[in-house]
Amino acid sequence: MNSAFIQGRTGLLTTVCLMAVTSTMAANPDTPIPDNSLECSAEALTKAPYCRLGNGDIGFLLQASSGSSINTLALTPMGLELDQQSQSIELDGSAYRAELADLDGNGWPEVYVYVSSAGSGSYGSLVAYAVNAGKSITPIYLPPLDASSPEHSGYQGHDEFRVVENRLVRRYPIYRADDINAQPRGGTRQIQYRLEPGEAGWVLVADRIVEY
Template identity: 50%
Template structure:
């Protein structure tokens, strides 16, 4: 009987030692896991370098415009300030790079519009416009900018290389005209200029071609 008690106590002591070791091992594993997470967090790269930045202000409303990233895709952010209700930051991916931005009250309603000009990557440098219009000083909505190929007269001989500018209350677009057989770096058809006006549409404001001229 005495021998049985001795064996029983020995078994209990052995189990206690095993349990303590398991607990210690688990603690070390958890600590190691925390260290690994910490390493992962510290290995996250810093934000990409800002490649374009411009702050535009008109009628007590301002927009801080930034892009990050180089190549075919860049990250665009627009931070409005001075709106009565919604000053949330807008973020989106852009096909290509932002080359300039302007601000003007294009529809003469007492509140500004911002236009951001982009060009695609590659030899064509196809242009596009990202526009936002202020709604009675409270919020902003995106402006619809039509594809050039929706208008046959405007797009004939078009191969990119756009330039954009606000002239008074119009958006003006210029690009070289290519004839059959022209190489990308040597257009021979002159220059086309398209004038857009901002109009109220059913769902949103939009740009409408007002005049096409060539020289």
């Protein structure tokens, strides 16, 4: 991963193991919430029994399968008043990091799980949820890059995501028309997203794009 960041189809056996972990997580609502555990590495996300993220009384248990082009993430919220149901999410690739943050500063955390696809492109995607006033969670939507937009020009994957202060930052190399996959020569593009309420949930809105 880029050190320039500042602070911020599974086989049968894997599927069975993940289902068992999800069941265990859902069956133990009193699992202690960790204090200020704000990040999970790729190793922690795939290591039994789960990775724990926490912020005060609110937390998440995360467990991801790995080793396939399509994997699964089990995500269980903890400490909520109404709904602590586990979520099972299909991943196009492998989860390589998860972070807890409060981008909108409303006092309730969000969880961001970063995914990299299999193959030479390593296209990035995001799984994210926001806590709704301590009662439930709602998915956060990251709009895809518009093929007709300037930020899509030269894009061929290799995304990196990270929380930097109160923004989600996405970075990727810029490819020129004659560049080969492993040797982009067009520099780097960085997109900053702020978190806003949408019509039916939460959405990440690009508010700054820089190239260098």
